[in-house]
Amino acid sequence: GAVVSQHPSWVICKSGTSVKIECRSLDFQATTMFWYRQFPKQSLMLMATSNEGSKATYEQGVEKDKFLINHASLTLSTLTVTSAHPEDSSFYICSASQLAGGPLVYEQYFGPGTRLTVT
């Protein structure tokens, strides 16, 4: 149980185009999803926190108009990179939060990531 998928797993796009990445919780309902970006050999950087049916909360320094996040249902959140440029090339990872009932109250599960290359 508690599987999170991402699609696509990798994508190459041309500079100036937009690309959408999907994050799905396959066997549970996720009230909250998180989007991270990771550059090679670096840590995960939280971009935004997404709650179903409401606007995402972006971290400081993340351009909300460039990285559009939609969380339309309890099992799906999407990240759209608009007008992508080579500097947006990165590994994008989502995680989904599930009410677990244990000491952590909410467990977070990671998707496998999406590797974006902008040429």
Place this chain on the structure above:
Amino acid sequence: AQKITQTQPGMFVQEKEAVTLDCTYDTSDPSYGLFWYKQPSSGEMIFLIYQGSYDQQNATEGRYSLNFQKARKSANLVISASQLGDSAMYFCAMRRTTGANSKLTFGKGITLSVRP
């Protein structure tokens, strides 16, 4: 604010030996959880072990154990009997234990290489 510090340079260990990966943290939250994740070259984040701030005993999961020293604010990961498949990047992380929106704060990670 929460902060995780991982300062070790890349680590090397001989196969079948034990290795300790260091992690120190800082937080003002009284209730928090500490995590270790493994990230192989494929990129997926693999959860290894969890330690709650109020847990009296150190967490263990198979070959992984967490040396939790609350007064020193350290949460070192010990991997026993290293295997070649343990070569990966390892991240220490923390978050508050309550709230669906509780954010994970990651350290910068450390690369572990296991030598045959």
